[in-house]
Amino acid sequence: MPKVLVSDPIDQAGIDILSQVAQVDVNTGLSAAELVAIIPDYDALMIRSGTQVTKEIIEAGNLLKIIGRAGVGVDNVDVPAATRKGIVVVNSPEGNTIAAAEHAIAMMLSMSRHIPEANASVKSGKWERNRFIGVEVYKKTLGIVGLGKIGSHFAAAAKAMGMKLLAYDPFISAERAEQLGCRLVELELLMRESDYITLHIPKTPETLHLINAEVLSKMKPTARIINCARGGIIDEAALAEAIKSGKIAGAAIDVYEHEPLEADSPLRTVGQNIVLTPHLGASTAEAQVNVAIDVAEQIRDVLLGLPARSAVNIPGIFPDSIEKLKPYLQLAETLGNLVSQLAGGRVDYLNVQLQGELATNQGQPVVVAALKGLLSQALRERVNYVNASIEAKERGIRVVETRDASIRDYTGSLHLRAKGTLGEHTVTGAVLGESEIRITSVDDFPVNVAPTHHMLFTLHRDMPGIIGRIGSQLGSFNVNIASMQVGRKIVRGDAVMVLSLDDPLPEGILAEIIKVPGIRDAYTVNL
Numbered sequence: 001m002p003k004v005l006v007s008d009p010i011d012q013a014g015i016d017i018l019s020q021v022a023q024v025d026v027n028t029g030l031s032a033a034e035l036v037a038i039i040p041d042y043d044a045l046m047i048r049s050g051t052q053v054t055k056e057i058i059e060a061g062n063l064l065k066i067i068g069r070a071g072v073g074v075d076n077v078d079v080p081a082a083t084r085k086g087i088v089v090v091n092s093p094e095g096n097t098i099a100a101a102e103h104a105i106a107m108m109l110s111m112s113r114h115i116p117e118a119n120a121s122v123k124s125g126k127w128e129r130n131r132f133i134g135v136e137v138y139k140k141t142l143g144i145v146g147l148g149k150i151g152s153h154f155a156a157a158a159k160a161m162g163m164k165l166l167a168y169d170p171f172i173s174a175e176r177a178e179q180l181g182c183r184l185v186e187l188e189l190l191m192r193e194s195d196y197i198t199l200h201i202p203k204t205p206e207t208l209h210l211i212n213a214e215v216l217s218k219m220k221p222t223a224r225i226i227n228c229a230r231g232g233i234i235d236e237a238a239l240a241e242a243i244k245s246g247k248i249a250g251a252a253i254d255v256y257e258h259e260p261l262e263a264d265s266p267l268r269t270v271g272q273n274i275v276l277t278p279h280l281g282a283s284t285a286e287a288q289v290n291v292a293i294d295v296a297e298q299i300r301d302v303l304l305g306l307p308a309r310s311a312v313n314i315p316g317i318f319p320d321s322i323e324k325l326k327p328y329l330q331l332a333e334t335l336g337n338l339v340s341q342l343a344g345g346r347v348d349y350l351n352v353q354l355q356g357e358l359a360t361n362q363g364q365p366v367v368v369a370a371l372k373g374l375l376s377q378a379l380r381e382r383v384n385y386v387n388a389s390i391e392a393k394e395r396g397i398r399v400v401e402t403r404d405a406s407i408r409d410y411t412g413s414l415h416l417r418a419k420g421t422l423g424e425h426t427v428t429g430a431v432l433g434e435s436e437i438r439i440t441s442v443d444d445f446p447v448n449v450a451p452t453h454h455m456l457f458t459l460h461r462d463m464p465g466i467i468g469r470i471g472s473q474l475g476s477f478n479v480n481i482a483s484m485q486v487g488r489k490i491v492r493g494d495a496v497m498v499l500s501l502d503d504p505l506p507e508g509i510l511a512e513i514i515k516v517p518g519i520r521d522a523y524t525v526n527l
Ligand SMILES: NC(=O)c1ccc[n+]([C@@H]2O[C@H](COP(=O)([O-])OP(=O)(O)OC[C@H]3O[C@@H](n4cnc5c(N)ncnc54)[C@H](O)[C@@H]3O)[C@@H](O)[C@H]2O)c1
Pocket: 072, 073, 074, 093, 096, 097, 100, 145, 146, 147, 148, 149, 150, 151, 168, 169, 170, 171, 172, 200, 201, 202, 203, 206, 207, 228, 229, 230, 254, 255, 279, 280, 281, 282, 283
């Protein structure tokens, strides 16, 4: 039974799903060294934002197949290191969207009406009505930085509260922003014109300290900023200084550059114009059930050998297309493996052509599958859908994807051309019915054969007696032929022979086959 380590608090709903297929160990609060020590025993790791999944932990995880982040942000996972090791990283992109947006809205209103201090004041026995005069958000301008899932939900609620909306998001079209009632502007204008600024962007090298002293200095002295996205997007020292010096009116912060927030953080000294919560954006009962189920299901699927629907490091495989593409991924992998053996291993060029109906599909997953097959002879089980592209790049394989929807020999077909130490070779394949894979051409000679474990391909002159001679040769080595097919373009010209064998070809027999008169070349292939 596979083993799953759960190293952050996860809702029981997720544990129950995992327990059906794995031994689940919940062990929270581990140090990095403790994790490095125990991770070699585990096939999967399930986390929230509390566990820093470093390169050292990933490298120690020799059985690890998947890291599941029960939430959105994967900035606490060294994703490149996981990709390199072929470990799929999944998250729950939508499970806590509403929770995070509602928390940001709550932070905006709390800060505007001094709710945290008023609450503390009443609980301490006071009745200070004049001390807590707030401001309204109605008719104020809200600047949303990052108009993705959470930013969009905030926009809808803010619009309903009568706010005017600006948005900065270089990856969103003006039309989309308009649909959400936002005017898309540059960051500087947003900082200058907004009364409230709310951040909903990922933490990346580009967004680290995006909101620094200079950017804060553009804000109105009456403006307030909310960060329920990620710590580190705002420079905390600069923020504390801007509020203390009256350059801006206040801030509401849920996330910090270092979590838990250090005891001596400058943010703790700002006083009443800042509202701080301990990373509670996703902490609702509903969101925790959503993310736990979402990620546990993906871990379960990957442990069962099925694809994950929200993998962050498998390029371009979208959940709704996985089912439809599955037989073509298998076809691409088989053809990649076949063409690499025909081309003699060390391939330096691969062209993947999607033909017919397949040409209208996402190409990237098919290309990745072809690369996985291509590299499988060299890397065996070390190559998978996660690291195939990186491994190919590192080996200097030039990969070109082309499409030709006009080729209609089959509903959809795939043509691979590879150049390696044995020259350039091509193979084509198609899927018949639901999932039957066929090799439909080899070096542009038409055939129609199902791939099998042990195969022999020959290039020969189409002349009488040659098939018999090959059959006798194989017979003399006690190799049984399961099926045989010849493909030719013209009578008595060149032809290919494709034989499926029940046994692997013994050492030395290929050299004998090549000696048969009329045989130009012969290749053994193990799929
Ligand atoms: N506080 C919490 O507990 C909590 C909960 C959930 C999510 N989050 C965080 O909220 C953030 C947003 O999550 P989401 O689900 O809306 O993500 P999302 O991917 O749907 O949206 C992010 C948006 O940011 C935009 N963006 C990326 N780089 C940008 C840049 N440099 N400048 C401006 N815009 C940029 C993207 O185009 C996208 O539209 C993430 O950082 C996530 O980790 C925090």
